[in-house]
Amino acid sequence: MKKWIRGGTVVTAADTYQADVLVQDGQVIAIGQDLDVQGAEVIDASGCYVLPGGIDPHTHLDMPFGGTVTADDFFTGTRAAAFGGTTSIIDFCLTKKGESLRSAIAAWHEKARGKAVIDYGFHLMIAEANDQVLDELESVVTAEGITSLKVFMAYKNVFQADDETLFKTLIRARELGALVQVHAENGDVIDYLTKKALAEGNTDPIYHALTRPPEAEGEATGRAIALTALADAQLYVVHVSCAAAVQRIAEAREKGWNIYGETCPQYLALDISCLEKPDFEGAKYVWSPPLREQWNQDVLWNALKGGILQTVGSDQCSFNFNGQKELGRGDFTRIPNGGPLIEDRMAIVYSEGVRQGRISLNQFVDVCSTKVAKLFGMFPRKGTIAVGSDADIVIFDPDAKRTISAKTHHMNVDYNPFEGKEVYGEVVSVLSRGSYVVRDRQFVGQPGTGQFVKRNSFTRP
Incomplete structure (x- = not known):
């Protein structure tokens, strides 16, 4: 009709x-x-x-992490997304070393089947870059239509890949026309600082942020950009949270390199003081990268306005406070990383951005929908009204x-x-x-x- x-x-x-x-x-x-x-x-x-319906480029639905599973699956997560004005999401498909990429993709299709109420795509995590994986990528990109690949530079001994893996992925992505994404934090430095904090008896949620300083994000962002330039490839830095990372992206874009960046509503509207809330309430705000000092918010808004950052994703990764976040009482490293953000992504960007005069109405549509569609191969089917x-x-x-x-x-x-x-x-x-x-x-x-x-x-x- x-x-x-x-x-x-x-x-x-x-x-x-x-x-x-x-x-x-x-x-x-x-x-x-x-x-x-x-x-x-x-x-x-x-x-x-x-x-045009919003497109969330960064979600984690029905995802195992830290001994538990996210509270929102592909039904409740996409329902909430719709209430927030989002009509498409791109979720992260996790892989394991030694397993085929197609088996991981099949598992993620099963998670979504019969549940999603809006359209969805997948990014594919690359945990290793051996010959089997690099060969398999061609069919993943061309036949499966999964044209974005995620490499973690953090979460040592869990997700973190080495620089060789990132570099080989960048080269293969250039050959296949895929966009490589990085979680840019220096995992080795964070691992050292984390162990030091625990050894000194510092276990409260605030130490999640203090052991993941902005310098670690800026360094990893710069390193990923340098490897991308060396590979003559294209890079998308997810969940940029601080001025140190924005600066690296700005410098790269001034040189004409294919570097893009995403921030998230939590970094635009919340700050590090949230992790200091008493009675373990700070655990509600534990995600990675962590919240930063408030002055970084203006840097991020200006980066969106000036085109240094192109998109806003939610990094939806929800865990209940009761029974899930509480796993980290007495040890901040055991707090599941992530927050419930998919529903309020566009509301925060509109209210704090457009209504406060930080970005225009058209830029709001661009960063929440259109630019996502263009970067991730969905435009003009999605991301506009035409x-x-x-x-x-x-x-x-x-x-x-x-x-x-x-x-x-x-x-x-x-x-x-x-x-x-x-x-x-x-x-x-x-x-x-x-x-x-x-x-x-x-x-x-x-x-x-x-x-x-x-x-x-x-x-x-």
């Missing part, structure tokens, strides 16, 4: 204008005035923005004021890191390929309707 979205203001990364949007068979078929709307269902968007694009559309009330709370969020977790924060902007309705997922602020989606998106190879946006 046709859907006629009328009376709203269409906002893309490039334009803001009054127009109606006509949707049929999962796609946008017309934009403008005086459309042929005979037989169409009317969606009144008066007073609202009509946005004839022929998927009808992933969000009806967004820009003036609604609300308070973020675990009592009202839709994530399957017992706390919210932004608890009590007042924000402007609320999602009214969400369409995924033309079908309602959220309608008039009520969930109407169906588990399993989300589709896996095979993505195109990397092209410079």
